Amino acid sequence: MGKDTALIIIDMINKMDFDGGDKLLENSLPVAERLHKFKKEFKKQGFPVIYVNDNFGLWQDNVSDLLKECKQGRGKPIVERMIPDEDDYFIIKPKHSGFFGTQLSILLDQLGIKNLILTGVAGDICVIFTANDAYMREFNLWVPVDGTASEYNDDNENALRIMKRSLFARTEPLNNNKWQDIFNNPE
Amino acid sequence: MGKDTALIIIDMINKMDFDGGDKLLENSLPVAERLHKFKKEFKKQGFPVIYVNDNFGLWQDNVSDLLKECKQGRGKPIVERMIPDEDDYFIIKPKHSGFFGTQLSILLDQLGIKNLILTGVAGDICVIFTANDAYMREFNLWVPVDGTASEYNDDNENALRIMKRSLFARTEPLNNNKWQDIFNNPE
């Protein structure tokens, strides 16, 4: 795996104050821990990290406002764990898919990215639909089984199954020793 | 429900000669029967029907060639049941979603469509990902539980569940007496 791999973190900057947000929060907390750790290792090796995040109704493309807004919601502990570094990319998305109405596709081209590690929430909403848009644009996908969460665990598993079967996504867990081989050895 | 509703028929013009195509064919045959019947009733009432169909590697936008090609495959009995009428629209798509790299969005705008009845195959691939692209463009969705099929029934049910929860799709069966009420009475 060269530097043509990016870590995509979806909707972890999140107010979580919708119906069912408490359950999503509960399921997301351990994901945030794991992502925090993985991200650190990943960046040490020089790979780019791209946040792709809902605009939460803010239509000034302004990350600082978004962070402030989301810290005031139920999602605060996760926001604090996942604060983007200054050298992380941050793309604001208005809809489910990270590619719809955003500059994600253009950024990935400029960075020469071929492989995406898709993580974040919710597995059965924004992750799965971002995954398909990535697949249609010919990216190789790894959606770590322990790197996403949904309101219901069953739904998260269903979404993973569909991504595996329909988009040929790999789903090995984040904390495996050989993650660098995933994109080199297609099943 | 006004004339702002269209029936979308996905990938039923299909060679089905890929791995697992035999199972998909088996599950699709009864769907073809139901769609054939529903389409007739639907058109009698003046609603538009839009085929949205894989290009099967043909890059001349030519429906006649596509029909000929697919009749030579395993999907022949379904192709014959689903032959488009001269006044049906026919959009060729190169990837999973019917909106990606096609004129579907423009056609729907020109027709003034607000509601989509999504049908066809496979439920866990092209139907679910077309559904999300439709949802992001603010269409109301009805994905009849007996109007789609996948290679495995479990996967079809999973896909329906995700479309229901994440895209607020209705899933009542095709042959109900009150389908005209579905888009008028959001749950």
Place this chain on the structure above:
Amino acid sequence: MGKDTALIIIDMINKMDFDGGDKLLENSLPVAERLHKFKKEFKKQGFPVIYVNDNFGLWQDNVSDLLKECKQGRGKPIVERMIPDEDDYFIIKPKHSGFFGTQLSILLDQLGIKNLILTGVAGDICVIFTANDAYMREFNLWVPVDGTASEYNDDNENALRIMKRSLFARTEPLNNNKWQDIFNNPE
């Protein structure tokens, strides 16, 4: 003209430190004055203002950084004249067209906009190509002859002529008494 009209301000938050930026700056200064005045009147009447602006190589969607960056360039006097208000929308674009890789289209739909007043720089680059993307999405266009500038005046006039002929854009000047009639009375 109802509230279905938006003022689009293109690339006026601009470093202008590329080749030819001095000429563009010179031609843009009077445009900034006129836009500043028009914007104030326009907002008083309750219409929305949307900045659509180059990212200048910043890939964190962060307006505050962008303003800071551009104030350090040659474009400073224009940036200061055109500082967005808190209730203005601000869309960051990565390429020539304001619709390419941005949430502009989605925002305009949500606001119920049908008519666009396109202004800013450069007339023969980002304005003309944003105009075509708007036209293809069925927006009515007014590109005020004194609301855009290019490096060369000839090129600005050529661009206006093409927008007029090929996109049916109106080009009356900003400071006319009857601008509200422009979208009501197509030529």
Place this chain on the structure above:
Amino acid sequence: MGKDTALIIIDMINKMDFDGGDKLLENSLPVAERLHKFKKEFKKQGFPVIYVNDNFGLWQDNVSDLLKECKQGRGKPIVERMIPDEDDYFIIKPKHSGFFGTQLSILLDQLGIKNLILTGVAGDICVIFTANDAYMREFNLWVPVDGTASEYNDDNENALRIMKRSLFARTEPLNNNKWQDIFNNPE
């Protein structure tokens, strides 16, 4: 120049029975002759040819119908000169730009194309706006000065000037001996 170059022929399959179509026809006839000749040479060397053509209100993606329809219009002599070969690609477009609502982008990716020779009509409408969409997607452009036509020659020249300045398009004529060097030697 490797095989990463494609010849794009825009809207030459054309009824030309709109206002001003007679002038466009007159200006297009010599272009058709030159394109016919160039296309033959170009294909001999193994390069792909892609027609990108208006749908003329037909929403069944069906090239054969389109050819039939256009032969009945004023554009007949050009249609007959430009009949696509069986191995030419044919993309139907619903709007000005060849990339909007079409599979052009996906096809070019699959063919590994980096350089586009843009030709056809009208220079100040579909050619210029296709050119910008190509430029935003990082293609290198050659728009031969004698390979496009518009209703008015002045407008064609203006459009070429904008493509040259704003999109860095080369504009050497078709019949030069060294066209293969154009993409190898950026100005």
